[in-house]
Amino acid sequence: MTEEKKNRTLPPEALAEWTRAASERLGIDPAEVSIPLILDLARDVAHGVARPAAPLxxxxxxxxxxxxxGSPADVEAAVGEIVALAKSWSPT
Known part of the structure; x- marks a missing residue:
């Protein structure tokens, strides 16, 4: 792995700090962001569909x-729908 690639990796302890900074920059209340929910979404899509599909x-x-x-309930509902789809995904 190149040194540049290593430097682009976010240490786990910095995830909350990054989330706070990014949320504030985008005008989002950081308290409304569920890091575990989004990470679980990314994991389920990456494993059930394909890794590149996770960020998309x-x-x-x-x-x-x-x-x-945009309420927390709206986010949870959208994530729930996608996770269910990813877990049952079978490309045609």
Missing amino acids: TAFLAGLSAGRKG
């Missing part, structure tokens, strides 16, 4: 939740 799907879930109002 996280974006789609966020977009869907935002269009429905």
Whole structure:
């Protein structure tokens, strides 16, 4: 692994700090962000569909939740729908 690639890896203890900074930059209350929920979404999609689908799907879930109002319940519902789809995914 190149030195540049190593430097781009976020240490686990910095995840909350990064989430806070990114949320504030985007005008989101960091308290409304469930890190475990989003990481579980990414894991389930990466394992059930494909790794590259994880960030795309996280974006789609966020977009869907935002269009429905953006409440924590909207986020949980969108993530729940996607996780269910990923767990049953069988490409045609």
